[in-house]
Every structure is written in structure tokens, then in C-alpha cells.
Amino acid sequence: MTTAGESTGSMARPRADLRAEFADCDLDRHLALFYESTATQLDTVAAFLSYGLETGHRCVYLVDANPRSRIENALRAEGVDVAAKLDAGDLAIRDASEVYLDEGFERDGTVAELRSEAERSAAEGYEGLWVAGENTWAFGGETSFDEVVDFEVAFDAACPDFAVTALCQ
Numbered sequence: 001m002t003t004a005g006e007s008t009g010s011m012a013r014p015r016a017d018l019r020a021e022f023a024d025c026d027l028d029r030h031l032a033l034f035y036e037s038t039a040t041q042l043d044t045v046a047a048f049l050s051y052g053l054e055t056g057h058r059c060v061y062l063v064d065a066n067p068r069s070r071i072e073n074a075l076r077a078e079g080v081d082v083a084a085k086l087d088a089g090d091l092a093i094r095d096a097s098e099v100y101l102d103e104g105f106e107r108d109g110t111v112a113e114l115r116s117e118a119e120r121s122a123a124e125g126y127e128g129l130w131v132a133g134e135n136t137w138a139f140g141g142e143t144s145f146d147e148v149v150d151f152e153v154a155f156d157a158a159c160p161d162f163a164v165t166a167l168c169q
Contacts, residue, residue: 029156033169041169042070045132046078048167052130053080053090057165058121062096064134089124092117096134105142107151111158118162128163135168 035041045061052059061071071093072082085091099113114131121129135148152168 029164029166030152031165031167033167035169038066038070042066042074045071045167045169046074046080048132049075049091049130050078050080052165053085056127057130057163058090058092058117058124058126058128059085059130059132060092060094060117062094062099062131062133064096065136066134068093090126099133105147105151107147107154110151111155114155115158115162118159118164122162128165130165130167132167133169 033041033044035044049059049061063071075082075091080091082091086093099110117131118129152166155166
């Protein structure tokens with residue numbers, strides 16, 4: 001999937017087209033988003049989460065480089081009633097360090113935390129779990145790229161019976 005746009009809210013294609021791509025694709029369990037601008041990142045993430053919410057999935061966003069308010073504003077621009085979705089438990093916005101790095105990156109603990117999110121989503125009757133996580137933390141610390149890839153493989157293996165789609169940024 002490709003996107004364009006360099007300034008906030010300015011995309012070469014309408015946002016509806018981006019959301020339609022999510023609807024038209026048979027999404028893999030694990031997606032990677034490489035982006036050149038924050039505007040492109042936010043437009044893509046907002047479309048991803050909006051579509052996930054619209055289709056009955058519980059959505060979790062893990063913030064790192066972006067402030068929480070920027071994610072909320074992007075979702076509002078996409079038409080999501082953020083306060084209502086947060087209050088209902090349909091949407092959670094969490095600090096990535098709580099999940100990935102509470103006491104340094106620990107693959108098995110992170111996998112267990114995300115598996116718990118998937119189990120909670122299933123138990124509460126959602127169609128599945130959609131996770132969008134900022135992985136910018138991995139570029140400035142002691143965690144190697146191989147460790148991040150190993151974590152992603154372990155997470156996929158830990159949740160084979162749950163409908164999970166993850167968008168790593």
C-alpha cells in the first residue's frame with residue numbers, strides 16, 4: 001500500500017481511498033508502515049484504526065514519538081468519536097514504553113502483554129484486535145533490529161487462534 005502527502009491533512013488521494021484500500025485487501029496479520037512524513041504516517045494510521053473500529057475490532061495504539069494528542073486529532077479528522085471509543089473500550093491509546101520497554105525490551109513479556117490484549121478482545125466479543133505500534137523506540141536504544149524481528153515472529157506464533165492485525169511503524 002502506498003500513500004502520498006507531506007503536510008498534515010494534505011494527501012494526494014482522498015482519505016476515503018486509503019480506507020477503501022484496507023477494505024479491499026485481505027490484510028496479513030503483520031503489516032509494516034514505512035513513511036517519509038508524519039502526515040503520511042498519521043493519515044495511514046487513522047485510516048487503519050478507523051476501518052478497524054468500523055468493522056468491529058478492538059483497536060490499540062502504542063505511542064512513542066508522537067504525543068497522544070496528535071493520534072487523537074488524526075482519528076478525529078478521520079471521523080472517529082475518540083472520547084466515545086475510549087470510554088467504550090473499543091479504543092485504547094497506550095504509551096509504548098508500558099508494553100515494549102517497561103524495564104528494557106523483553107520479548108517474552110511484550111508478547112504476553114499483547115496476547116493478553118488479543119484474549120481480552122476475544123472475550124469481550126470483538127471481531128479481533130488491531131494494533132498499531134510506533135517502533136521508533138527500537139532505533140535509539142540497545143535493542144537490535146534482529147531482536148525486534150524475533151519479537152514480531154514470536155507474537156505472531158503466540159496468537160494463532162486470535163484474529164489479530166498489527167501495523168508496525
